[in-house]
Structure formats: C-alpha cells, structure tokens
Amino acid sequence: MAHWLVKSEPDAFSWDQQVAHGVEPWTGVRNHQAKRNLMAMARGDRAFFYHSNVGREIVGVVEIVREAYPDPTAEGGAWVCVDVRAVGPMPRPVTLAAIKADPALADLALVRQSRLSVVPVSDAQWTYLCRMGGWAGP
C-alpha cells in the first residue's frame, strides 16, 4: 500500500469540512505531476491531509476510496480526481516547521517540491510522521 500527502488551503477546503462530508472528491488538481500521483493512487491507500498557507501542518489522515476518474470540475476530461474519506485527526498536528527542523525528513517531497499539491510519502516517512503526530493506527 502506497502513502501520499495532499494539500488544501483551509480557507478553501479544511479538514473540518472533510470530516463533515465524510467522503469528498479531491478535485481541482491542474498540474501534470500531481495528476500522475493521483492516477497512481489505489483504493485503500492512505494520505496525510495537510493545511497549506494557513496552519501549515498535517492535520489528519484520509483514505482513498475511489481511484482516479475524470474531474467533473475540469472541462474536456483532461484532469482527474479521486474520492477520499476522513479516517481521523492527527492527535498532535505535525507542523511544517517541525518537519523542516528534522534532518530525517529532508527528502520529503513536501519540502523538496513545495508547490506540488499531491506528493508521495515513503513507507519510512509515513511511519516516522505517524510517530511524530501520535497516530496509532496503520
């Protein structure tokens, strides 16, 4: 099972809204590299839910419940989205500052490609970040 990190500006779509909606289509990705990442997602994969701009921290975990399909908010079917379900909140949100301060996370795609909104997370990085955030589950 692969792991990911998805970013959202809380002003546009927040973790609280994700929890309230339960399952939510992850739309609006308009970057080819991010699209490739969306298309590589499999049902059951998990992703960190990160608040960009405001907060700048990992606030929760979501699960991919529907694999890539045409993004209804895009014209011409050129872009894709997936459906994600809220699994639970991070007991201790992991801030970008904490991530940047930790040499073990220097290779995290979130840091290396700060503008990419859908990025992969390695198994080792996932386990490490879960420990930082007090996330007990898988």
Place this chain on the structure above:
DNA sequence: GCCAACGTTGGC
C-alpha cells in the same frame, strides 16, 4: 506584502 520556485504563454 514580499519573494522564490516553477509552470505556462507567446514572440521570434
């Protein structure tokens, strides 16, 4: 509010 990174556009 500023700026770095990076993607896109359009002239040549």
Place this chain on the structure above:
DNA sequence: GCCAACGTTGGC
C-alpha cells in the same frame, strides 16, 4: 526550439 514575460503557489 529558445527564452522573456507573466501568473500562481505557498512559505516567510
């Protein structure tokens, strides 16, 4: 095909 101009993202 190159590159300057411009727009967007997102951290600070």
